[in-house]
Every structure is written in C-alpha cells, then in structure tokens.
Amino acid sequence: MGKVLEVKDLVTTFRIGKKEYEVLRGISFDINENETVCMVGESGCGKSVTTLSIMDLLPNNGRVVSGSIKLNGQELTTMSPKERNALRGKRMGMIFQEPMTALNPLLTIGRQLTEGLRLHKGLSKEEAWKVAVTYLEKVGIANPEDRMKQYPFQLSGGLRQRIMIAMVMAVEPSLLIADEPTTALDVTIQKQVLVLLNKLKKDVSTGVLFITHDLGVVAEIADRVIILYSGRKVEEGSIETIFAKPLHPYTVGLMKAVPNVDEDDFDIQPIPGTFPNITEDIGGCRFHPRCPYATERCRTEVPAELEIEPGHTVCCHKVEEERGK
Numbered sequence: 001m002g003k004v005l006e007v008k009d010l011v012t013t014f015r016i017g018k019k020e021y022e023v024l025r026g027i028s029f030d031i032n033e034n035e036t037v038c039m040v041g042e043s044g045c046g047k048s049v050t051t052l053s054i055m056d057l058l059p060n061n062g063r064v065v066s067g068s069i070k071l072n073g074q075e076l077t078t079m080s081p082k083e084r085n086a087l088r089g090k091r092m093g094m095i096f097q098e099p100m101t102a103l104n105p106l107l108t109i110g111r112q113l114t115e116g117l118r119l120h121k122g123l124s125k126e127e128a129w130k131v132a133v134t135y136l137e138k139v140g141i142a143n144p145e146d147r148m149k150q151y152p153f154q155l156s157g158g159l160r161q162r163i164m165i166a167m168v169m170a171v172e173p174s175l176l177i178a179d180e181p182t183t184a185l186d187v188t189i190q191k192q193v194l195v196l197l198n199k200l201k202k203d204v205s206t207g208v209l210f211i212t213h214d215l216g217v218v219a220e221i222a223d224r225v226i227i228l229y230s231g232r233k234v235e236e237g238s239i240e241t242i243f244a245k246p247l248h249p250y251t252v253g254l255m256k257a258v259p260n261v262d263e264d265d266f267d268i269q270p271i272p273g274t275f276p277n278i279t280e281d282i283g284g285c286r287f288h289p290r291c292p293y294a295t296e297r298c299r300t301e302v303p304a305e306l307e308i309e310p311g312h313t314v315c316c317h318k319v320e321e322e323r324g325k
C-alpha cells in the first residue's frame with residue numbers, strides 16, 4: 001500500500017487580535033491508499049484546522065508555520081497558491097457536513113458534475129455526461145438523467161450529500177477528506193452514506209481522512225484512528241486497538257462517555273472539566289487540568305510520542321512510566 005498523504009510536525013497558528021496562537025502543535029500522521037483514517041476529538045481540538053491546512057483553505061488569520069504535508073510524495077507547503085488550487089478537486093477532494101457549502105445553487109446538478117470532469121479529467125461534454133450519470137448510479141440515485149437536470153434546492157439533504165460524493169469521487173482523487181459528512185443526516189441515510197464511501201474508496205483506491213466526533217461512525221468506517229486533544233495527537237492505533245485497549249487517559253475517557261447500547265450499559269461517565277480554549281496557556285500535557293493521573297511532570301513537560309507496538313502510539317507520561325520506557 002503506497003502512502004497517499006504524509007503529514008509531519010505540522011504547526012498551524014491563528015491570529016487573534018495582536019497575538020498568534022498555535023492551533024496545531026506539531027501533528028504527524030500518514031494515510032495509505034485504500035485506507036480510512038478517522039480523526040476524533042472534541043470541538044476545537046484541531047480536526048477541521050488539520051483538513052483546512054492540508055487543503056490550503058485556512059481563513060485569512062490562519063497559517064501553516066512549519067512542518068511538511070506531502071501528497072503522493074509531493075511537498076505541498078512550498079507550492080504556490082495557484083499550484084495548490086490546481087490540486088484541489090483533481091487529486092484532493094473534500095466533502096463537507098453541509099453539501100450546499102460546495103454546491104452552486106444557481107447551476108444544475110448535471111452542469112456541476114460535468115464541469116469538474118471536463119476541467120480535471122479533460123473529458124468532452126458527452127463523455128463527462130456519461131461518467132456523471134454512471135457515478136450518480138453508483139451512489140444509488142434513481143433516474144440519474146432526470147436528477148442531472150435539477151437544481152440543488154430541489155433535492156433532499158441526503159440526496160445532495162450523495163451528489164456531493166459522486167462529484168468528488170468521479171474525478172478519482174488520491175485523497176478524500178470528509179469533514180463530519182453524515183452529522184446532519186438521519187441515522188438510516190447516515191449508514192447508507194458510510195457504506196457508499198467505503199465502497200467508492202475501494203473502487204478508486206483513495207485514501208480517506210474522515211473527521212468526526214461520533215465514535216459510532218468511527219466503528220463503522222475506520223481502519224485506523226487518531227485521537228486529537230487541543231492541537232496535539234495523543235493516541236493513534238488500529239480501530240481494534242483504540243476500541244479494545246486504549247491507553248491515553250483522554251481516549252479512555254472518550255470511550256467511557258459513550259453508552260454501550262449492545263450491552264444495555266448506559267453508565268455514561270463524562271470527562272470532567274472543560275475543553276481548553278486555544279488562547280489558554282497550559283504548560284506540559286494540555287490534558288493535565290482534566291486528568292485524574294496528572295503529576296508535577298505532566299504540568300511542565302510535554303509528553304513525547306511513545307510506540308507501544310507497530311502502529312500504536314501514545315503521548316502520556318503515565319503510560320511511559322508504567323512501561324519503564
């Protein structure tokens with residue numbers, strides 16, 4: 001499996017007033033072909049900022065300060081905005097929570113689908129129409145020829161999301177970023193969209209970065225999971241490892257905060273304390289004000305990334321000390 005995306009020591013800052021604050025504090029991870037990596041964490045942990053840094057879509061007050069982002073081995077951070085723009089839609093696609101963010105309300109579905117294919121794949125109008133219809137069929141849309149003639153406002157939220165997926169996947173990108181794509185959908189449609197994304201990923205061998213705060217969705221779709229907390233990766237592992245033997249106190253807390261419906265276990269234990277604001281100056285491990293195991297070392301020293309076994313890493317002094325590393 002080749003690496004589609006390699007992110008190394010990524011630091012992104014946001015300017016608020018006269019000061020600049022680190023929102024991503026040196027994040028590293030990879031995504032392989034035909035692999036779905038779920039990035040999980042509470043609102044404000046840096047999930048969406050990671051995707052916007054990769055796509056070069058940060059707001060005016062945000063910037064990548066240091067680190068490397070490689071797509072198929074090609075460094076993105078040193079490219080011009082024009083070059084980055086050319087990659088978007090062609091080799092990197094993005095699906096948002098609300099498809100209307102990306103769909104043009106004034107153009108028919110057919111025009112929007114074929115324009116991307118003509119621009120990025122160099123197809124003729126007729127060829128693009130045929131491919132677009134095929135992809136609408138692939139995403140389970142009945143009467144695709146009729147849908148092509150409709151405008152986004154004439155379709156339900158679930159249909160719009162399917163069309164968005166068809167539009168992104170039809171150009172067969174190396175990397176697909178899906179930012180909470182199912183959050184606004186009802187549970188049945190949500191399940192259908194996840195199955196669809198999984199199938200298309202395999203058809204096209206795309207690497208998928210899937211952003212969510214919903215561990216139920218993670219269980220459905222992830223091959224690997226990255227847990228973020230306040231701009232840092234705190235744990236990474238396979239789906240089996242993260243669900244069966246989480247080690248970081250924050251990951252353990254997240255798991256306890258979800259009811260186990262299968263075993264009728266509704267004993268939810270929310271993580272105490274509140275999530276820190278990016279402007280808060282917290283030394284050492286940023287989880288320490290909420291961690292029941294915090295020591296003096298945790299308050300002053302940032303924990304290093306520790307490899308527990310191949311593919312499973314944790315950043316925690318307690319784990320390090322228990323393992324005598």
Ligand code: SF4
Nearest residue numbers: 285288291298316317
């Ligand atoms: Fe808790 Fe310390 Fe580990 Fe941070 S480093 S998670 S504060 S034990």
